[in-house]
Amino acid sequence: MTHPRLSLNQATIKYADLATALNVTRDAGYTSIGTWREPVQEVGLARAIELVKASELRVSSHCRGGFFTVPEGGVRRASIDDNRVAIDETAALAAAGAPGSRAALVLVAGGLPDGSRDLAGARERVGDALAELVEHATASGVQLAIEPLHPMYASDRAVVSTLGQALDIAERFPADAVGVVVDTFHVWWDPQLLSQVARAGASGRIANYQVCDWATPLPADVLLARHYPGDGVIDFASITRAVNDAGYAGDIEVEIFNQVVWDTDAAEAAARTATAFDAAVAPYLTGQLHDLEVS
């Protein structure tokens, strides 16, 4: 049986269009999906809402906004505007999803602007962008979810590299407006991880828990280095217990960027994901969707 808290992040079956992804997910016994903007926009938001409603799946998060590090100017304005659209999409998709859906927009901070070495400045601009977006997020009932990315992406993807750093930024804002994502692939190595997970939970800021595994050697394209839970070195027991103990009782997404997984038939990838989750993650969950029942 597919675990009741397991959500298939759409990136794991990257080549499926939205309708296919919803069908594959539901047919594999999942009750939840994490959506991505590109396949939603491919069919248009109105049609995406219809499809999500018909699927009767929960929407566990919407990926992804962010890319906040460019200095003031046209590109930054366009990015902020696009994030407002992403907030609207998130609210609409969560409303279309089954009860227990979470209106959480996953944010990737963005890397150093071309030619820049000003890491501190880039990080400051992430907070500045959130300050601009918080009002719209709050009005829309959407939680902006900062995802710290592994430090190997600090230069080109995300200047937010640790959970503690993400929380330092998030805590400038109300918890219902800005939270964080705990993704095992990105944070498993962090010596401060368990205490920062507790901190995130205590302030109600865990917007999403994502699980996939780390293995070496890394592939030539380090963006595609993720594996099914259990196929690498991450200790899902300690991290999952910490997230659990921190009070997170929402859906748990498996999000895998891996060319071999993408080249697998989507239904098979969904089934393998569920099996891997049952073996590597589910044994350490004690929560029973209690926050989903009341939402």
Add this chain to the structure above:
Amino acid sequence: MTHPRLSLNQATIKYADLATALNVTRDAGYTSIGTWREPVQEVGLARAIELVKASELRVSSHCRGGFFTVPEGGVRRASIDDNRVAIDETAALAAAGAPGSRAALVLVAGGLPDGSRDLAGARERVGDALAELVEHATASGVQLAIEPLHPMYASDRAVVSTLGQALDIAERFPADAVGVVVDTFHVWWDPQLLSQVARAGASGRIANYQVCDWATPLPADVLLARHYPGDGVIDFASITRAVNDAGYAGDIEVEIFNQVVWDTDAAEAAARTATAFDAAVAPYLTGQLHDLEVS
């Protein structure tokens, strides 16, 4: 002119034997070198001492010991014993080097043992190994220098991933016995870097400052991702000022693992290193080798 605090880490001219490396370094105007164990052992320690003496170069550090994460047993015993030999080598080479040489043995923690996911246990064993070695290091006048490595190496090279974590371990021991290495490549991304550099300096634990640059995309072998200072995104101004302000006034090593650099003629690589250092690092140094003059 080659900067008086610049030291060529031997790994930058990896294919040169010890005699060649010393000659290349001196001929390029350096007054300091960071030695590696393999080329020293290739000629034997007695001959290495003669060569270092004849070179009239300072020895800024000896690389490298460590690999402390395997559980108790024959492999661990052999590793501890080998680290005692490395301590002896370090003391002997520093004594053979010109005044201002530093008896600092650079330590790489080691990765997760094969098949293990017990990151916390592996980290604990690093501290255990140091506890075994501290007496011999102290008696030998050698500072063990824990080098935190970039988190992308946490699984297979070094479970010590941040300067703060390295200091948490080091501070269990006297500062003259256990210090840390600040290597820009490994720590540039760390949101806590500047405060941890200050902490390291305040307790006299900066054993070595190493500089090279980070650029993306990473090469297929992420071990070889280092560049000449200035060829990437690292802000050497802020990090060098912090190391400087923390009171570190010793030699500064350039240590580059990069196939293109290794394929360069050693004399040319040494010259390019000096030029890069002058442009990217030297302007932010205010110290004038003051601790070298008194040692």
